[in-house]
Amino acid sequence: MFGSVPEGSESNEAEHRGKSSQEASEKTRQLTEKNVEDEFCQSPSISQSSSTSVLRAMRTGCTQMAYKFQYYHRYSTSIYILLISATFNILMTSQMNNCSIHTASTKFILTGLTDNHDLEIILFLVFLILYIFAVLGNVGIIVTIQLGANLQTPMYFFVSQLAMLDLFYTSIITPNTLANFTRSIKSMSISGCATQLLLFGGSATTESYLLAAMAYDRLVAIRQPLLYVTIMSNAVCRFLVVASYFAGFLNSLIHISFVFSLKYWKDNVIDHFYCDIPPLFRLTCSDTFLNKIVILLFGGLTSVICLSTILYSYLNILLTILRINSAIGRRKALSTCTSHLACVTIFFSTLMITYLRPPSENLQMNDKLISVFYTIVIPTINPIIYSLRNTDVKTTARKILNKYKLFWIELCSDHG
Structure with missing residues (x-):
């Protein structure tokens, strides 16, 4: 049998084990506090x-x-x-309504005048006929004035410049419009849109200044007929024409720089048949307040300068005509002004209705019709006004036609 362990030694051993565990835990706590500290x-x-x-x-x-x-x-x-x-x-x-979605787009889409294909065919024929008449009429005026020896006066110099300008700015819009009538998608690049807007805007503004210069020419012719050729010399006439072109295209360039500085476009579909400023404003969701101020400022300044010059000129013309004792003299003086006055009334009324009135969503179709009037109709009727109402132009044109008619008859008879 194994030897028995005394009870006292067991209790001492347990007590010693408890003290050892307490000392170990105390050391562990102190080490932990030291590490934390x-x-x-x-x-x-x-x-x-x-x-x-x-x-x-x-x-x-x-x-x-x-x-x-x-x-x-x-x-x-x-x-x-x-x-x-x-x-x-x-x-x-x-x-911004996803404005930046079309910022990187390189093309604009034109809606044209109508979505009806059958109506587009009719409009194509109408525009083509009007454009042919506009080209023939304006070229005829230019050729008649250049070949007519009795038409080498400042008045007809300005008339030939007006015909050249009408031919130029209707050719900027009408050929592209005729081509778009045959296309299902009427697209135009951004650079093409800017170029068209620059040329057309510059031509339209130039015509405003040119009509004002023509009013001044009529004033000098009626008020001081003896000094007319001296005052309206070739140098003065050319200066007025160059100044009109400079002011017109500078005005257009300012508008173009402001329009194409707009950063965001909510769409690339232009609700028009060519690039114009009001439809472009409807595309952008950038703030156009400054652009509209620029249009009102420069457009209003152009209108004020041109219309004030025209009104001043015609007021003095009227006062001068009232002083003429002869009824035939008064009638002859008025006849030289009626053609110009008709062109001024038609041109400025359509231009101011389009650009100087508040924009409205309900008048977009009316804007298109007015634009048709001054892009294709006015260049067509201006030669008619200046030829039908002017005896000198009709007489000279008849002589030129008879001369070339005899030339062709003789040429055909020689070959026959």
Whole structure:
């Protein structure tokens, strides 16, 4: 049998084991506190017996935590700013109605005058006939004035320049419109749109100044007939024409630069049969307030200068005619002004209705019809007005036609 262990030794051994575990746990707790303190204060050389070192370490740790707090505070503020700006951009993008979707587009789509194919065929024939008459009429006026020896006066010089300008600006719009009548998709590049807008706008504004110069020419002819050729010399006439072109195309260039500085387009479909400023404004969702101010400012300035010159000229013409004693003299003086006055009335009324009235969504079709009138109808009827109402032009044209008619008859008889 094994020897028995005394009861007293067992109790002493258990008590000794309990003290050992308590001492181990106390050492573990002290080591843990020391590690925590070292980590918090980041000073591994701190001695537990030195209370001054502990306080200094605590102060250093608190200072470092304050710096860390400021750093994280700044970082979180930046995050908040980024979140706010991102939210603002999202809201602005939703309010822009997907404006940037067509920013990279290189083409505009023209709706034309109608979607009906049968009506497009009829309009094609009408536009073609009008354009042929416009070309023949204006070329006929230019040739007649150049070949007529009795038409080498300042008045007919301006008439030939007007005919050349009408031929130029109707050729900017009408051929492309005729081609679009035969196309299912009526597209135009952005550069082509800008070029068409520059040339057409410049030509239309130039005609405004040219009509004002013609009014001044009529004033000098009626008020000072003896000095007419001296005052309206070739140099003065050419200067007035060049100045009209310069002012017209400078005005158009300013408008083009403002229109195509718009950054966002909500669509690329132009509700018109050619590129024009009001339909382009309806495409953009950028702020067009400045552009409209520019149009009103420069368009209004052009209208004021030209119309005031015309009104001043005709007021003085009227006063001069009233002083003429002979009824035949009054009638002859008035006959030289009626053609010009008719052209001025038709041209400026359609131009101001189109550009100087408030825009309206309900009048877009009316805008198209008015545009048809001054892009193709006015260049067609201007030669008719100046030829039918002018005896000198009709007589000279008849002589030229008879001369060439005899030439062709003789040429055919020689070959026959």
